[in-house]
Amino acid sequence: MEVSAAQIIQGLEEVFPECRGAEISLxxxxxxxxxxxxxxxxxxxxxxLQQFEVEVPLELLADETSLKEVIAFLENPDAFMS
Amino acid sequence: xxNQIDPFAIGDAFADLNSAWQQDREAFLQSCQxxxxxxxxxxxKVISHLxxxxxxxxxxxxxxxxxxxxxxxxxxxQYHQVMCDWLTRYVDEAPALSAETRQKAHFWIRxxxxxxxxxxxxxxxxxxxxxxxxxxxxxxxxxxxxxxDDVKTHHGLVSLADQSSYKVGENLAATPGKVIFRNExxxxxxxxxxxxxxxxxxxxxxxxWINKYYxxxxxxxxxxxxxxxxxxxxxxITSWKNPGQELRHITFxxxxxxxxxxxxxxxxxxxxxxxxxxxxxxxxGTLITTLMGWLAKKGAVSSVADATLFSAxxxxxxxxxxxxxxxxxxxxxxxxxxxxxxxxxxxxxxxxFRLLNSDDLIWRYVVNNYFYGETPPRSDMLYxxxxxxxxPEAMCTFYLKSFYLENRITRPNALxxxxxxxxxxNVRTPFYIVGAAKDHICPWQGTFQTCHLLGGKARYVLAEExxxxxxxxxxxxxxxxxxWAGAATRLRDGDKWRRKIEPNKGSWWPDWTRWLxxxxxxxxxxxxxxxxxxxxxxxxxxxxVFE
Numbered sequence: 275m276e277v278s279a280a281q282i283i284q285g286l287e288e289v290f291p292e293c294r295g296a297e298i299s300l301x302x303x304x305x306x307x308x309x310x311x312x313x314x315x316x317x318x319x320x321x322x323l324q325q326f327e328v329e330v331p332l333e334l335l336a337d338e339t340s341l342k343e344v345i346a347f348l349e350n351p352d353a354f355m356s
Numbered sequence: 357x358x359n360q361i362d363p364f365a366i367g368d369a370f371a372d373l374n375s376a377w378q379q380d381r382e383a384f385l386q387s388c389q390x391x392x393x394x395x396x397x398x399x400x401k402v403i404s405h406l407x408x409x410x411x412x413x414x415x416x417x418x419x420x421x422x423x424x425x426x427x428x429x430x431x432x433x434q435y436h437q438v439m440c441d442w443l444t445r446y447v448d449e450a451p452a453l454s455a456e457t458r459q460k461a462h463f464w465i466r467x468x469x470x471x472x473x474x475x476x477x478x479x480x481x482x483x484x485x486x487x488x489x490x491x492x493x494x495x496x497x498x499x500x501x502x503x504x505d506d507v508k509t510h511h512g513l514v515s516l517a518d519q520s521s522y523k524v525g526e527n528l529a530a531t532p533g534k535v536i537f538r539n540e541x542x543x544x545x546x547x548x549x550x551x552x553x554x555x556x557x558x559x560x561x562x563x564x565w566i567n568k569y570y571x572x573x574x575x576x577x578x579x580x581x582x583x584x585x586x587x588x589x590x591x592x593i594t595s596w597k598n599p600g601q602e603l604r605h606i607t608f609x610x611x612x613x614x615x616x617x618x619x620x621x622x623x624x625x626x627x628x629x630x631x632x633x634x635x636x637x638x639x640x641g642t643l644i645t646t647l648m649g650w651l652a653k654k655g656a657v658s659s660v661a662d663a664t665l666f667s668a669x670x671x672x673x674x675x676x677x678x679x680x681x682x683x684x685x686x687x688x689x690x691x692x693x694x695x696x697x698x699x700x701x702x703x704x705x706x707x708x709f710r711l712l713n714s715d716d717l718i719w720r721y722v723v724n725n726y727f728y729g730e731t732p733p734r735s736d737m738l739y740x741x742x743x744x745x746x747x748p749e750a751m752c753t754f755y756l757k758s759f760y761l762e763n764r765i766t767r768p769n770a771l772x773x774x775x776x777x778x779x780x781x782n783v784r785t786p787f788y789i790v791g792a793a794k795d796h797i798c799p800w801q802g803t804f805q806t807c808h809l810l811g812g813k814a815r816y817v818l819a820e821e822x823x824x825x826x827x828x829x830x831x832x833x834x835x836x837x838x839x840w841a842g843a844a845t846r847l848r849d850g851d852k853w854r855r856k857i858e859p860n861k862g863s864w865w866p867d868w869t870r871w872l873x874x875x876x877x878x879x880x881x882x883x884x885x886x887x888x889x890x891x892x893x894x895x896x897x898x899x900x901v902f903e
Contacts, residue, residue, distance in 0.1 A: 312822025320733035
């Protein structure tokens with residue numbers, strides 16, 4: 275599955291309306307998002323599941339996880355595991 | 357009814373805030389001028405934005421609506437941002453305000469800021485308008501149906517999770533086991549062994565009774581009990597009855613003696629073990645710490661090898677954001693309410709907890725369910741979050757007063773429970789204490805205070821996540837999380853302790869099982885499920901979980 279950065283950024287804007295207009299790049303980490311906390315992670319996880327039908331483990335959605343890593347997991351969860 | 361107009365004393369907090377500013381009128385005027393200036397700048401930005409030609413000319417009425425919703429949304433966000441920044445500074449910079457009042461004012465101001473976010477209103481949420489146009493109004497019609505369902509079935513609380521996706525006993529709380537004991541207050545579940553040998557000393561998990569027990573047995577991948585069983589432990593867990601008015605007399609002492617202590621005794625009898633590993637989550641942790649104090653007084657601590665607390669406060673001097681709602685007036689109002697009903701109803705408790713994180717637990721779902729007309733998402737954790745329980749009158753008032761208001765257990769012999777005065781200094785049993793760095797309910801620095809209250813050794817573990825995700829924290833090859841773990845006997849300063857410790861990557865669960873193993877005796881053939889005295893009554897998850 276090919277996942278575009280735009281799709282992820284759109285999702286982030288949906289989960290965190292406050293980050294609209296902020297500069298978000300592939301190197302941005304989740305901990306930088308306004309109001310990022312563990313329930314925000316649960317909400318972002320459910321967004322990713324609905325949008326891409328991949329359950330990203332909550333353990334991966336940590337403060338230091340970059341958007342690049344989220345995309346890498348969505349594109350190929352198996353490769354990520356190894 | 358008195359105290360019901362403003363039971364949380366929000367007016368008092370704001371009155372104190374305003375009085376504080378009156379002490380420095382010049383600073384107040386400067387603050388107002390800064391607000392006016394920022395508002396003016398935002399206004400100029402908005403005017404210039406509205407005059408700019410749209411990138412694409414709207415082709416029809418629908419596109420025009422969306423275009424205007426985008427403009428409205430953009431504009432209102434500029435004003436909202438100025439208001440949020442100013443209100444936050446208004447609280448932060450108020451002169452001579454007590455830390456407690458400042459925290460309360462911050463909490464309630466955050467509620468206002470979250471409520472007024474433009475995304476929470478139809479015309480200032482372009483996606484809502486876009487969907488409305490695209491579906492020819494169906495999205496809003498479905499949203500109205502969703503809202504009416506919530507009013508009818510959830511006391512007006514917005515649904516957090518798709519209720520049709522989960523069934524307790526099938527894809528949640530599905531680890532095999534049996535209920536081997538039941539009384540008016542709890543069912544005790546014993547899980548079936550999954551290894552050829554098990555450790556001699558079983559684990560007894562005492563769950564909070566504010567939600568259902570199965571937070572430790574969500575879907576198989578993140579089931580804590582399943583993990584423990586696979587590590588070769590015999591595991592028992594309490595599933596509390598959801599009390600109705602008939603149980604209004606149930607006290608905190610009952611939860612301790614007819615609940616936690618009974619669970620310990622049944623597990624010992626079934627496993628033929630002198631001792632158990634006793635563990636409690638949240639209020640369950642407060643309960644077992646009190647029980648340890650009570651057992652120490654009775655000279656009967658030998659039934660517990662060690663105790664573990666998961667995100668549990670014992671010292672309530674810093675109760676986190678819940679503190680904003682804890683006030684003598686609030687306790688009076690709750691007392692009046694429970695005196696009428698005999699219980700504190702589940703939806704009141706759910707509302708209080710949702711307010712701690714209203715962006716993620718209220719507003720996001722208001723928009724999703726009502727404006728977008730969507731079904732709430734599939735999430736085991738959010739499904740569990742919505743499955744709250746009532747609290748009985750006697751227990752509720754005692755707990756709020758003795759723990760939250762008076763913080764009695766931190767003072768030797770100031771708390772009387774079960775006919776004994778509790779002195780935690782007399783507790784010599786080793787403790788393993790877990791806190792979570794982003795916990796809004798039990799701040800980790802508060803949970804750290806337990807280390808110095810106890811008379812024995814303490815190991816403290818700080819997980820990186822929140823009240824739930826910090827504890828339901830399964831080991832995983834892709835984990836990006838970390839935790840800090842180390843000795844913390846008699847220490848008070850959690851930040852200092854943390855600075856001296858290198859973080860470990862991944863889940864803290866293996867650290868806990870290693871800690872338990874050295875206290876678990878030898879490995880033995882698994883005991884049977886139940887015993888002659890306590891035969892299996894029904895399959896897990898039992899019956900109380902459905903109430």
